[in-house]
């Protein structure tokens with residue numbers, strides 16, 4: 001019996017990387033999980049992994065930058081999985097570009113996918129919790145790059161700083177409804193996103209692939225990069241009953257460069 005049996009969670013960007021690990025872990029915790037992703041195929045694959053392991057799941061193709069699609073996904077999840085208790089606004093992109101080279105189109109796309117998607121997810125989840133007559137948990141993906149501006153990732157860093165602002169503000173505004181709002185801020189996690197960054201940064205510097213990983217990794221006390229399961233273990237805590245007291249906190253845990 002999972003500790004969260006009967007509860008329902010929605011994970012955006014659940015088709016790969018950190019989102020996939022979160023979806024699988026919340027299912028192991030007992031949640032029924034809606035796996036939401038722009039990539040329908042990977043969303044269905046992760047939902048299939050959950051079902052094969054005996055869990056309840058739903059795969060939804062959603063562009064999280066489109067408000068109506070996010071609201072529709074939350075509604076469909078509540079209807080098909082029988083409730084709604086947790087949303088994890090995890091989806092994001094991380095293109096590497098020097099500030100000098102950033103265009104308005106780059107800026108708008110990145111803020112729509114990494115920031116407004118979090119706002120739409122929080123609005124949709126809070127509305128659903130209130131419609132169902134109970135509180136709930138909102139969990140947002142920030143980053144170490146939301147605490148320290150990263151060269152070559154300046155606009156990305158700006159989006160992750162913005163997610164922390166939205167998280168801490170929502171925590172204050174939603175507390176009256178019994179809704180907690182927290183963010184996770186991983187360091188460097190071995191996912192397709194990080195592989196892409198490593199390639200782009202090292203190529204732009206004319207260095208060998210992997211040099212960016214060595215550069216970032218050298219600052220990690222534990223001497224290793226994170227894996228998606230490091231993050232999903234923390235999100236499992238945030239989604240569970242032990243974090244009912246936490247909202248908008250941002251204590252720092254050094255070591256794996258995991259910030260809360």
Ligand SMILES: NC(=O)c1ccc[n+]([C@@H]2O[C@H](COP(=O)([O-])OP(=O)(O)OC[C@H]3O[C@@H](n4cnc5c(N)ncnc54)[C@H](O)[C@@H]3O)[C@@H](O)[C@H]2O)c1
Pocket residue numbers: 012013014015016017018019036037038039042062063064065090091092093094113141142143144185186187188189190191192193194
């Ligand atoms: N990998 C890292 O080092 C790292 C570190 C800190 C924070 N993060 C953050 O964690 C989250 C997950 O990162 P990851 O490394 O797993 O990334 P990833 O690129 O491996 O996976 C991201 C997923 O989001 C989906 N996605 C992208 N745009 C979308 C959209 N518009 N609508 C719906 N889905 C969309 C992709 O299809 C993909 O499945 C991101 O918010 C990222 O910024 C990552």
Ligand SMILES: CC(=O)[C@H](C)O
Pocket residue numbers: 094142143144145150153186187188193194197
């Ligand atoms: C570089 C980093 O921290 C990730 C991509 O958020």
